[in-house]
Amino acid sequence: MTNSIAGGPRISRRALLGLGLGAVAAPALSACGGVSTTGADGGSGSVAFLSTQFTPVEERQRFEKILGERVSAAKVAYNPVDSGVFNSTITSQVDAGKVQISLVGGLHGDLAPHADRLMDLDDLAGTLTDRGFAPDVAGLGKLGGSTVKYVPWMQATYVMAVNKKALEWLPSGADPQKLTYDQVLEWATAGRAGNGGKPIFGFPAGPKGLYHRFFQGYLLPSFTGGQITTFRSAEAVQAWEYMKELWAVTAPASTNYDFMQEPLARGEVLVAWDHVARLVSAPKDNPDDWIMVPAPRGPKGLGYMLVVAGMAIPRGAPEAEKAKEIIKALTTDEAQIDVLRENAFFPVVDVTPPETLPPAIRLEAAAVQAQQNADDAVISLPPVGLGAKDGEVSQIFKNCFKEICIDGRPVQQVLDAQAQQLNAILDELKVGCWQPDPAGQTCRVL
Amino acid sequence: MARRRPGRSRLPAPLLLIGPSLVFMTVLFAWPMVVGVAQAFTGDQGATLRYVQRMVDDAYFWPAMRNTLLLIVVLIPLQFAFALAMALMLRARPRFHGVYFYIWVLPLAISDLAAGLVWLSIFTDRGYLNSVLHMLGLQPYAWLSYQNPTSLFLTVLIAELWRATSLVLVIIVAGLQGIPKDYDEVASVFGATYWQRLRYVILPQLRPSLQVAMILRTILALQTFAVAQALAGRNFPLLVGETYYWYNFLQNPNVAAAIALVVLAISMVTAVGYLRLLRDRSPGAAR
Numbered sequence: 212m213t214n215s216i217a218g219g220p221r222i223s224r225r226a227l228l229g230l231g232l233g234a235v236a237a238p239a240l241s242a243c244g245g246v247s248t249t250g251a252d253g254g255s256g257s258v259a260f261l262s263t264q265f266t267p268v269e270e271r272q273r274f275e276k277i278l279g280e281r282v283s284a285a286k287v288a289y290n291p292v293d294s295g296v297f298n299s300t301i302t303s304q305v306d307a308g309k310v311q312i313s314l315v316g317g318l319h320g321d322l323a324p325h326a327d328r329l330m331d332l333d334d335l336a337g338t339l340t341d342r343g344f345a346p347d348v349a350g351l352g353k354l355g356g357s358t359v360k361y362v363p364w365m366q367a368t369y370v371m372a373v374n375k376k377a378l379e380w381l382p383s384g385a386d387p388q389k390l391t392y393d394q395v396l397e398w399a400t401a402g403r404a405g406n407g408g409k410p411i412f413g414f415p416a417g418p419k420g421l422y423h424r425f426f427q428g429y430l431l432p433s434f435t436g437g438q439i440t441t442f443r444s445a446e447a448v449q450a451w452e453y454m455k456e457l458w459a460v461t462a463p464a465s466t467n468y469d470f471m472q473e474p475l476a477r478g479e480v481l482v483a484w485d486h487v488a489r490l491v492s493a494p495k496d497n498p499d500d501w502i503m504v505p506a507p508r509g510p511k512g513l514g515y516m517l518v519v520a521g522m523a524i525p526r527g528a529p530e531a532e533k534a535k536e537i538i539k540a541l542t543t544d545e546a547q548i549d550v551l552r553e554n555a556f557f558p559v560v561d562v563t564p565p566e567t568l569p570p571a572i573r574l575e576a577a578a579v580q581a582q583q584n585a586d587d588a589v590i591s592l593p594p595v596g597l598g599a600k601d602g603e604v605s606q607i608f609k610n611c612f613k614e615i616c617i618d619g620r621p622v623q624q625v626l627d628a629q630a631q632q633l634n635a636i637l638d639e640l641k642v643g644c645w646q647p648d649p650a651g652q653t654c655r656v657l
Numbered sequence: 658m659a660r661r662r663p664g665r666s667r668l669p670a671p672l673l674l675i676g677p678s679l680v681f682m683t684v685l686f687a688w689p690m691v692v693g694v695a696q697a698f699t700g701d702q703g704a705t706l707r708y709v710q711r712m713v714d715d716a717y718f719w720p721a722m723r724n725t726l727l728l729i730v731v732l733i734p735l736q737f738a739f740a741l742a743m744a745l746m747l748r749a750r751p752r753f754h755g756v757y758f759y760i761w762v763l764p765l766a767i768s769d770l771a772a773g774l775v776w777l778s779i780f781t782d783r784g785y786l787n788s789v790l791h792m793l794g795l796q797p798y799a800w801l802s803y804q805n806p807t808s809l810f811l812t813v814l815i816a817e818l819w820r821a822t823s824l825v826l827v828i829i830v831a832g833l834q835g836i837p838k839d840y841d842e843v844a845s846v847f848g849a850t851y852w853q854r855l856r857y858v859i860l861p862q863l864r865p866s867l868q869v870a871m872i873l874r875t876i877l878a879l880q881t882f883a884v885a886q887a888l889a890g891r892n893f894p895l896l897v898g899e900t901y902y903w904y905n906f907l908q909n910p911n912v913a914a915a916i917a918l919v920v921l922a923i924s925m926v927t928a929v930g931y932l933r934l935l936r937d938r939s940p941g942a943a944r
Contacts, residue, residue, distance in 0.1 A: 418890050464782065466803055466892065599908040606907055610716045617803060632714055635707070 257286040258530045258537060261300060262316035264365075264520055265554060266291040273553040281546040284536030287314075294321050298598075301325050305525050313530035314537055316522045320595045322361050323354055323645075329523040331358040335535050342542050343561030345583055347590055348519055355643070355650050361521030362538050363559035365550050368517055369424060370578040371504045372471065372490045377481035380405045388581060390507040392433060392453060399460040402481070410462040413480030416612065417469040421486055423605040426612065428516025428591035429484070430454060432647045433509025438591055440648045442633060442656040443626040446510070451615050451622045458616040466617075486518075487575050488555055498570035505582035512587035514647070519559065519592075551576065595645035600636055607633045630656040697915040708911040717902075718916070721894035725923075727810070728895070729878045732817055736874060737867075739818070740825035745855070748833055758830070765823040773887025776816040777801075780888065803892040813893055816884045821877065825870045832866025833859070868935045875931070876924045896920050 265274045271291050278287045290312075292300070297317060304310045305328040315322070315329075322329070336352070336359040344363050354360045373387060380402040381387060385394040402411035416422045427438050434450035435441035462468075462480050471485035475493035483490070484506065494501035506515050522541065524534045540546060547558035552568055557579050564576040582588070594601055607629050614625045634656050644654040700707055712718055743761055747754050764772065779785045780800040787797035800808045836859065844854045860867075882897040891902065896916055904913035 463799070463802060463804055602907045603909060614716055628714070632711070635711065639701075 257288045258314055258533045259312040260287050260289045260314040260316065260534075260537070261297060261312045262289065262291050263294045263297045263318060263321045264291060264316060264556075265289075266293065270554050274550070277546060277549045277553060278537075278541075281543065281549065282537050282540040284540065285530065285533040287537060297321055298324065301328055301525060305527065308527060310525050310527040310529060312525060313528040314522060314534040315525060316364055316520060318593070319351055319519050319521065320593055320597075320645075322521055322523055323595045325523075325525075326354040326356060326360050328525055329354075329360045330526050330528070330531065331360070332362060332524065332535075332538075333359045335359075335538060336362060339539065339542060344559055345561075347583070347588070348517070348559050351517075351519060351592075351646075352521055361523035362542065364520045364522045364541065365547070365556035366517060366519045366559050366579075367487055367556055368515060368579055368582060369421070369429070369484060369486050369506065370490065370575060370582060371482065371484045371506060372475055372493050373502050373504055374475065374478075374481040375500050375502065377402055377411050380411070387502065387504045390504065392430075392507045392509045395507045396453065396457050396460070399457060399482070403460045410460055411481040412457070412461045413468055413471055413474050413483040414458070414461050414465040415468050415471050415483070415485050415489070416465045417467050419469040421489070422612065423608040424486070424516055424593070425484060426454075426608040427594070427605070429506050429514050430509070432514030432589045432591050433507070433511055434514075436511040436589060437648045439633070439637070439644060439654050440657050443623070443630040444657075447626060448622045450509070451611065451626065454612070455616050455619075455622070458612075487557070487579065491555055491571050491575060494571045494574060498574065501571075501574060503574040503578035505578055505585065508585075508587065512589040513582065513585045514589040514591060515582050516591045516593065517583075520556070589647050591647050592645045596642035597640060600640055603636055604633065607636075693914045693917060696911055697918050700911065708909075708915045711909075711912050712915045712919075715899075715912075717891065717894045717899055721896050721899045721916075722919075724810070724893060725879060725881070725896045728814065728817070728881060729875060732814060732821075732878055733871070733874055735814075735818060736822045736825050737870070739822050740829050740870075743822075743826050744829040744833055745859075747830060761826055762823045764820045765827065767820070769820065769883035770887060772820045773816060773884035776812065776819075776884065777887050780812045801889060801892070806893075809889050809893050812888055813881075813885045816888060817878070817881060820884060821874065824877070825874055828866050828870040828873070829863065832863050835866075836862045864935060868931060871935070872928050872931050875927050879920055879924055879927075 260278075265271045271289065275287075275289050278289060294317070297315070298321075300312065301315060302325070304312060305325075315325075332352075336349075339362065348363045348366065352359050352361045352363060377398075378387065380398055382394050382397040382401065385391075385398065390398075399410070399412040403409065414420075414422055414425070430450050430453070431438055431441070431447060434453070435444055435446040437444075441447055462474075464474070464479065468474050468483075470489040471480075471483035472490050472493040474480050475483055475490070476496070490503070494503075506513060522538050524531050524538075528534060541550075542560055544558075544560060544562040547560050547562055548565060548568075550556050551558055551564065551572060555572060557576060558564075564573055566573075568576070594604055597604055610632075611625055611629050614620045614629075615622055637654050637656075641653055644650055644652055648654065697708055698704055698706070743757075747758055751757075767775075777784070781787075782797070782799055782801070786800065790797050798808065799805060800812050803809070840858050840862070841854055844858045849857070880897050881895055882901065885893055885895050886898055886901075891898070897920060900913045900916045900920070903909050903916065
């Protein structure tokens with residue numbers, strides 16, 4: 212006791228405690244002040260860029276470096292958040308009329324619910340005609356309306372990786388760049404027979420695999436031209452019968468495969484379809500042994516899923532003009548190639564990937580481009596507007612796979628039962644259909 | 658004032674004593690349970706059976722139910738047979754019986770998930786078991802493939818047997834220690850065989866311990882999750898695993914709550930069933 216009196220100016224324990232609490236509480240409290248002002252604060256005069264992309268810290272740092280090098284119009288405070296925060300931030304700021312963010316970037320599905328909160332960008336799009344956006348991609352930016360709501364930023368999709376060893380079993384007359392679903396089945400069957408009964412095809416049907424996207428964006432659109440509306444049509448039955456046959460000659464261990472690049476690189480399978488980001492490591496060690504090819508075609512065309520990200524400006528953005536300059540800078544060939552090289556998202560502009568890119572990415576870029584330029588392409592989008600129900604809708608497609616291909620149940624019966632469940636979810640949500648289903652109507656299985 | 662004092666102090670004393678546990682139970686047990694039940698039966702537009710319908714219609718629900726019950730029916734008798742045999746062996750006090758006891762109880766100290774991962778490293782396609790088979794010149798076998806449901810079930814059964822038998826053992830050993838040796842000695846003096854002594858002397862006195870172990874084990878077996886999850890994932894669906902899946906991956910807490918209620922209902926029915934089944938009906942029973 213005497214000590215503390217004698218100490219005079221010494222800080223008491225209580226004061227220290229208070230100080231400590233304050234130090235802990237200050238950042239926590241200031242975080243409530245709005246997402247855009249914290250995290251990546253570039254100081255005054257900087258443009259706040261809210262995004263759902265590049266949330267992993269390495270990706271974010273690489274993208275910030277690109278921003279620093281390619282954007283000269285303004286300092287950009289890049290703030291990647293998950294889509295829940297993204298939604299609530301845009302909604303609350305725009306609806307309250309107190310907008311702090313000037314630029315938002317997200318997948319088509321992230322931006323679509325906010326069409327009314329985004330500025331029309333027709334004037335900006337008019338100045339960007341030289342970029343050579345693919346018409347399909349650019350058209351998505353209207354979000355179903357008549358004016359441009361977002362400018363394409365970057366894209367990803369799913370393609371097939373093929374080990375050249377598998378080419379010897381390719382059916383005669385088949386062009387690996389222009390396969391049909393029937394040829395794929397023939398190939399997989401011949402491959403298994405030629406490989407001593409060991410299947411050469413793999414499928415990402417593991418717990419974290421993206422195989423539901425194959426049904427949603429590839430198999431069903433190629434056979435039926437739709438995703439949800441045609442879910443239980445006669446063509447869909449045909450598609451699932453096909454899937455059953457393909458599964459019979461696919462590696463059974465596929466139910467453990469999450470990222471196809473791993474079994475491909477290990478040589479367990481030779482051919483596989485997956486997301487570009489999940490195939491990119493397969494050809495890393497010996498790129499000359501690999502080719503990447505577009506997805507196959509079905510009776511209705513080449514169905515493929517386009518994962519497209521766009522940039523938009525919220526209504527009432529404080530730095531709208533600077534934001535437009537940033538969009539211009541990020542859609543230049545150089546910036547697009549930088550993003551491809553650093554973060555493996557593909558350009559949306561018409562640009563030839565330079566020779567200096569890593570070979571695996573060059574292989575993929577060619578396949579992505581071929582897929583996009585196919586004249587009979589049927590584009591699908593990842594489900595739009597489902598929010599937290601995306602997992603449940605995807606599960607319906609996984610259930611179909613399990614019951615039809617693994618349990619061997621009758622196709623029509625399974626589809627009817629799953630359609631009922633799908634409609635139960637969709638009736639609750641009441642969202643409009645997304646591509647390839649006709650837009651406008653409330654989405655439902657017919 | 659003076660007259661009210663005794664009345665005032667008579668009521669609060671017991672209330673004060675049970676107060677903390679009452680608050681505890683309300684906040685941490687009753688309230689979440691009410692919320693859980695409400696979650697399973699209410700949607701945006703008030704009361705609904707929609708989520709129960711979703712649960713029942715789901716492709717994984719009935720297999721999960723079947724697997725859970727099958728696991729209990731096969732696992733519990735096996736565990737009791739093993740645990741009883743082990744406990745009786747320990748009772749005979751062989752050499753190093755202390756060491757045996759510690760080794761047998763070891764799994765109790767290991768987390769479910771860790772145990773599941775250990776067994777996964779044994780049974781997985783390129784795991785220890787297949788390596789041994791390969792060394793012996795035998796064909797490796799896909800133990801955990803969805804194509805081999807029997808081996809899938811057996812691996813989960815073995816892992817659970819290994820992991821959870823020790824709990825039964827500990828309870829039975831404790832129960833055995835509480836039985837006075839006199840009865841057993843008297844029986845052997847009168848010429849009862851070992852089996853007769855086991856059947857008519859030891860087991861009846863072990864009844865309370867067995868009852869406790871049975872209820873505990875069945876409820877815990879209903880909650881089997883981490884081991885099966887690690888070994889088989891959704892290839893071998895179990896009820897609690899489905900709860901986790903619906904809550905976590907499908908982000909539908911309502912259906913998850915409905916499945917959890919099914920687990921609760923089965924637990925309660927089996928617990929009551931055991932209590933009635935194992936009630937001591939002999940005339941000399943204390944209660």
